[in-house]
Amino acid sequence: MKINIQTTFTSGLLRVLAALPYGLVARIGQALGALLYLIPSKRKRILQTNLRLCFPEQTEAQREALARSTFRHVIRSYLERGVQWYGSAQELKSLVELESAIELQDSYEQPTIFLGFHFAAIEAGCMYYSILHPVASIYTPMSDEVTDNISRTQRARFGTEMIPRNGSGREILKVLKSGKPIMLAADMDFGLRDSVFVPFFGVQACTLTAVSRLAKLSRARVVPFVTTVKPDYSGYKLTIFEPLENFPCGDPTDDALRINQFLEAQIRLIPDQYYWVHRRFKRRPPGEAPIY
DSSP: HHHHHHHHHHHHHHHHHSSHHHHHHHHHHHHHHHHHHHHHHHHHHHHHHHHHOOOSSSSSHHHHHHHHHHHHHHHHHHHHHHEEEEEHHHHHHHEEEEEEEEOOOOOOOOEEEEEOOTTTTTHHHHHHHHHSSSSSEEEEOSSSSSHHHHHHHHTTTTOEEEETTTOOHHHHHHHHHHHHEEEEOOSSSSTTTEEEEEETEEEEEEEEOHHHHHHHTOOEEEEEEEEEEEEGOOEEEEEEOOOTTTTTTTTTHHHHHHHHHHHHHHHHHHHGGGGGTSTTTSOOOOOOOOOO
């Protein structure tokens, strides 16, 4: 009963946000983020720690300004889940500008892995693509049951096939070989299993080798994509890049490093839009002290 009430409230709130003008919701999110940054919190400490590690060349004042801007983007992105999860297909299309280096199709002769990253607008890009073409998505179940149920249902509302990260590898390979592309993100610390430690902004980061392994088993090409928040509250831009060359190369560690290097280059273009609030360096190499 409690879960049903929570689901109704959360869903209702997101529907209200979806009904409001996008620009208004974005501005409210920015203002709320600025306000919440003033309050001490676990996420704020994680954010500041990550920026201190990854941008040692910046002054303390520069990192503080970046932290404030990042927090505004993060909170804003939560409110924008309203339009992303409950807005119409037509509205989402009107908000997203697409730039693709590859031809987008309903299916592909060569299996295709779309490799995403946790920027503030990742949800908008994934939802937009799912309107255009059939796609499957590997997702990580959320700890909150209510939010997890809503997110899984709404992400699938345009036909996306949702596959849990701990699901069957055979199921994933079957989808890829059918011609349907799969979207996934591999830029978080998901544990030591099937992971290696490679540098990310000069800091050893526990990085998944799953992308390399899937690409090898399915002979898939790996196509990175990044969704950015456009200025002036005008929406988003989904950029789909050329497939990574010589990937996988035969060495999962080198492949993981290449992904981190690609991501780092994209972050440097829009550093305040990356989700620095997650514990990217949660696990440490043997002998290294905890960071958080």
